[in-house]
Amino acid sequence: MNVNIHNFNTIDFDSIAIQPEWNLPEKRENRMHSIHAYPAKFPAFITTKAIEKASQNGITVNNIADIFCGCGTxxxxxxxxxxxxxxxDINPVATLIASTKSCSYDDCRIEAYYTSILEAFEVCQIDEQNSVYKNERINYWFSKTQIxxxxxxxxxxxTSVDNQRYLNFFLCAFSNILKPCSKWLTKSIKPQVDPNKAPKSPLEAFAFQINMMxxxxxEIEGIRGVAHINTANFLEQQFDEPFIDLVVTSPPYVTSYEYADLHQLSTLWLGYTDDFKTFREGTIGSLFHSEDFQLNQDxxxxxxxxxxxxxxxxxxxxxxxVAQYYVDMQLAISKVAKMLNQNGACLFVIGNTEYKGIHINNAQHLVECLISEGFENIEVDRRKISNKILTPYRDANGKFASIAESSRKIYSEEFVIFAQK
Ligand SMILES: C[S@@+](CC[C@H](N)C(=O)[O-])C[C@H]1O[C@@H](n2cnc3c(N)ncnc32)[C@H](O)[C@@H]1O
Structure with missing residues (x-):
């Protein structure tokens, strides 16, 4: 559906017809998309369709950006x-995965490094003075033997991998085995201990993970473009000159995920921080990131x-x-306008939600932001969400709930919003 300055606040976004073309991919996703779990990863085929759509609108797409790139879909x-x-992406775990995924590797080198890692593991002495033993969160999630x-x-x-690209590959593998090797309740969107869990053996999990990667x-047929992955707060980026033809992105959910908390095992083990809570600052949608309410309201x-x-x-x-979230999104859209070349386009995948009976119309808010920044040809489509496991749900009191506990489903559809500069 086309929306513009005259009709955007009279359209009932939630009754826009579902466009089946945005629901499911035509072919299976490349295995590279599954090398590391990531909450709110979005379907890969949306990128291909966004490129097609931009091309149909007369855009030559050479440079693409994702301002919240997550695991690099x-x-x-x-x-x-x-x-x-x-x-x-503000989260270094996200950018580690994204960097790993956007390169290809020589399988013989992977094998050689893997053999060296196993040899080094056999002779490695435990250093009881290492800071991991003092980290309260690591001790909470892992037994001494696992540590x-x-x-x-x-x-x-x-000690075994002397090349940065391959080091990323193995650290990404290490990062993805941390949850199965810990007491973290499997597939939970809330960080909680499963008292009945038998954590996996790190060496076996690592072998399985490397095999899968x-x-x-x-399966990669060839990587022909260059990826520039930045661990950064997008809201702090300055763009003096436009350089992007197409932005494809899915913004953080409004106050649903504490991304920093969900990635705590990796951030702690990979040495990105001693206190994962510091990553909540600057993370859009975090409950722990909000400034003066009155100023934001204005x-x-x-x-x-x-x-x-x-x-x-x-x-x-x-x-x-939520005020902070919207203020952040307004700033993000103004930066998207600055980074896009003339005629360039952006495509957002975003969901609406409800909290204690209040309809939180993120799609309408986003469309208003795009209109304010002078975007044109704004099209809004609706799609069904297929990723069941990590879709957040809220119960009747507005509390975060697992699928089993939930009494109502909030994000079962989301919007695909396309706009051109
Ligand atoms: C919905 S997820 C994106 C998922 C991504 N499309 C994928 O397929 O993996 C939103 C991302 O925004 C990131 N984020 C939150 N606040 C940010 C900020 N201020 N700057 C950059 N990234 C941010 C989160 O870390 C999260 O990875």
């Missing part, structure tokens, strides 16, 4: 399609202001964090 698809890519084994494995990787690497656009006012009547704390 758009990155991988872009470089495989021979486009150059720029990605930004010993993981520390030996991590040390073996660092080698298979994925062999910055909100009309849609944002109406939603936040309704929320403030039922839950002031929630209203404060």
């Amino acid at each position: 758009v990155a991988f698809e872009s470089v495989c399609a021979g486009r150059n890519f720029w990605g930004y 010993d084994l993981l520390l030996r494995l991590r040390t073996a990787i660092y 080698r298979k994925a690497n062999k 910055k909100l656009n009309k849609t944002g202001s109406e939603i936040v006012s309704s929320l403030a009547k039922v839950d002031r704390r929630k209203a404060k964090s």
Whole structure:
């Protein structure tokens, strides 16, 4: 459906017809997309369709960006399609995965490094003074035996792999085995201990993981573009000159995921921080990231202001964090306008939600942002969400719930919003 300045606030976004073309891919996703679990990863085929759509609109797509690149879904698809890519994510675990996924590897070198890692592991001495033994969160999630084994494995990787690209590959593998090797409740979107879990053996999990990543690497038909992956707060980026033809992205969910908390095992083990909570700062959508409520309210656009006012009547704390979310998204869209070449386009995948009876119309807010930044040809389509496991649900009290616990489903559809500069 086409939306514009005259009709955007009268359209009932949630009744826009589902466009089946955005629901499912025509072919199976490349295995590379599954080398590391990532909450809210979006379907890979959306990138291909976005490139097609931009081309149909007369855009020559050479340079693609994802301003919230997560685990590099758009990155991988872009470089495989021979486009150059720029990605930004505040979380270093995300950018490690994205960097790993947007390169190809010589299988013989992987095998040689893997053999060296196993040899180094065998002779590696445990250093009881290592800071991992003092980290309260690591001790919470792992038994002493698991910490010993993981520390030996991590040390073996660092001492055996002397090339940054391959080091990323093995660290990414190490990162993805941390949850199965810990007490973390499997597939949970909440960090919680499973008292009945038998954690996997690190060496066996690593062997399985490397095997899977080698298979994925062999499936790549060729990486023909260059990926520039930045660990950075997108809101702090300055763009003096436009350089991007197409932005494809899915923004963080509004106050649903604490991305920093979900990645804590990796951030701690990979030495990105001693306190994962520091990564909540600057993360859009985090409940722990909000500034002065009054100042933010003054910055909100009309849609944002109406939603936040309704929320403030039922839950002031929630209203404060949603206000911050919308202010951040407004700034993000103004930066997208700056990075895009004239006629360039952007495609967003975003969901609406509800909190204590208040409809949180993120799609309408985003469309208003695009209109304010002078975007044209705005098209809004609706798609069904297929990723069941990590879709957040809220119960009747607005609390985060697992699928089994949930009494109502909030994100079963989402919007695909296309706009041109
Ligand atoms: C919905 S996820 C993107 C998932 C991605 N499309 C994929 O397929 O993996 C949103 C991402 O935004 C990132 N993020 C949140 N705040 C950010 C900020 N201020 N700057 C850059 N990235 C941010 C989160 O770390 C998360 O990875």
